[in-house]
Amino acid sequence: MSRPRRLSPGEVEEALASLPEWRQADGALRRRYRFADFGEAWAFMTRCALLAEKVDHHPDWRNVWSRVDVALTTHDAGGVTQLDVEMARAMDALA
Numbered sequence: 001m002s003r004p005r006r007l008s009p010g011e012v013e014e015a016l017a018s019l020p021e022w023r024q025a026d027g028a029l030r031r032r033y034r035f036a037d038f039g040e041a042w043a044f045m046t047r048c049a050l051l052a053e054k055v056d057h058h059p060d061w062r063n064v065w066s067r068v069d070v071a072l073t074t075h076d077a078g079g080v081t082q083l084d085v086e087m088a089r090a091m092d093a094l095a
């Protein structure tokens with residue numbers, strides 16, 4: 001894949017207008033998901049993991065019981081790119 005371009009803060013803000021649960025902090029898109037229990041959280045992570053492998057773009061995340069904290073950033077670009085915006089939308093659709 002060609003190297004993705006890091007989005008400007010303004011471009012990220014624009015993208016976040018249609019991703020109300022997400023915020024931008026420390027060079028990443030961040031969201032907390034809450035599920036009914038650990039099984040639901042893990043099932044969500046499994047769906048995301050399969051997608052991440054398919055598109056070769058992987059979330060940084062932390063799971064505690066029914067909670068999943070996600071940070072999306074493009075390490076190669078040193079910040080948020082269109083890939084992260086697309087992954088955020090896809091993860092919302094899988095939640």
Ligand SMILES: C[C@H](O)[C@H](O)[C@H]1CNC2=NC(N)=NC(=O)C2=N1
Nearest residue numbers: 056057058059073074075076077
């Ligand atoms: C070698 C491989 O293509 C890279 O390490 C990919 C894999 N998954 C990735 N995931 C994310 N979120 N950012 C990256 O820069 C990235 N790079």
